[in-house]
Amino acid sequence: MAVSLSGPALGLDTSVYRGDTMERYIQIKRNGVEEQLSDHQFRMQIRSNLVVIVELTTAANGGITFEQTPGGVLVLAIDAAKMSTLNPGVYQYDMQQTYAVTGKVKTRFRGNFTITDDVTKPQS
Amino acid sequence: MSVTVFTKDDEDVIEITMSVIPFTGTSKKVYWGWMSTPDMLVEAQIVVLQGASTVLSGAKVIADFRTGNAAPMYLFMAERETEPIKTVWYATADDSGAIGPDQVFSVIGVVNGWRVYRSKTKTYFTTTTEFRLS
Numbered sequence: 679m680a681v682s683l684s685g686p687a688l689g690l691d692t693s694v695y696r697g698d699t700m701e702r703y704i705q706i707k708r709n710g711v712e713e714q715l716s717d718h719q720f721r722m723q724i725r726s727n728l729v730v731i732v733e734l735t736t737a738a739n740g741g742i743t744f745e746q747t748p749g750g751v752l753v754l755a756i757d758a759a760k761m762s763t764l765n766p767g768v769y770q771y772d773m774q775q776t777y778a779v780t781g782k783v784k785t786r787f788r789g790n791f792t793i794t795d796d797v798t799k800p801q802s
Numbered sequence: 803m804s805v806t807v808f809t810k811d812d813e814d815v816i817e818i819t820m821s822v823i824p825f826t827g828t829s830k831k832v833y834w835g836w837m838s839t840p841d842m843l844v845e846a847q848i849v850v851l852q853g854a855s856t857v858l859s860g861a862k863v864i865a866d867f868r869t870g871n872a873a874p875m876y877l878f879m880a881e882r883e884t885e886p887i888k889t890v891w892y893a894t895a896d897d898s899g900a901i902g903p904d905q906v907f908s909v910i911g912v913v914n915g916w917r918v919y920r921s922k923t924k925t926y927f928t929t930t931t932e933f934r935l936s
Contacts, residue, residue, distance in 0.1 A: 684810075685809070686809060687807035687808055687809035687816070687818050688807065689805070689807050690805060690807050690818065690820050691805075692820065699912075701822070701882070702820055702821070702822060703820070703821045703822075703823070703824055703825055704818065704819070704820055704821075705818070705819045705821070705825055706816065706817070706818050706819075707816070707817040707818075707819075708811070708814050708815070708816055708817075709814050709815055710815075710817070743831075745824070745831065745856070751824075751825055757912070758912070784811060786809065786816065786818055787807060787809070787818050
């Protein structure tokens with residue numbers, strides 16, 4: 679297994695289809711044991727260079743929720759209406775985790791976020 | 803489909819897996835409550851969230867609509883949009899038949915990725931109601 683020894687894990691690329699609801703499930707384990715994610719805050723931006731096209735957070739209606747399996751799973755969601763406003767292309771994103779007690783911030787992973795253009799557009 | 807990557811946090815190995823589908827054993831999360839108008843959940847109407855639950859597929863949920871429901875209201879239940887529409891509503895023994903074949907819940911739309919079911923008519927609930935996810 680390839681382990682990033684400094685900084686976030688690399689290679690967590692994701693491809694989505696413009697106009698479709700996006701959902702991704704993130705499980706994080708520490709030394710093989712699921713972390714209790716719901717104690718922490720998470721924040722993620724998808725960028726085209728300096729321009730933020732989407733930001734997801736664990737704030738209310740922020741797009742990141744916790745799914746309560748043992749330890750917790752993050753659910754990243756972008757609704758179809760928002761997805762239909764995004765331009766096709768290859769973007770970059772990463773995910774920051776802020777620890778509740780210590781305030782320590784760790785960027786856990788990063789990767790490419792590819793949006794493929796859709797054919798069927800939303801009804802006007 | 804899922805992808806797993808690794809990083810280090812001091813001496814700890816951090817394993818991160820991204821999946822496009824829920825993890826095996828991942829439960830479904832649902833919300834329920836009541837709303838003042840039959841329209842989609844919008845700010846203009848009164849929407850009261852009365853409960854939330856995370857349940858395994860096929861499990862029963864006891865939705866307690868009683869608190870604060872002083873007048874007849876539309877009831878709603880929301881589940882993630884990507885879940886198949888297999889929610890089965892059925893009456894408990896003591897709900898006076900207010901929910902069931904004559905009081906079906908139907909999908910009225912999707913809000914922020916959540917599929918919203920709403921009762922056909924306004925209802926005054928004095929007991930709990932169950933629904934089952936499959």
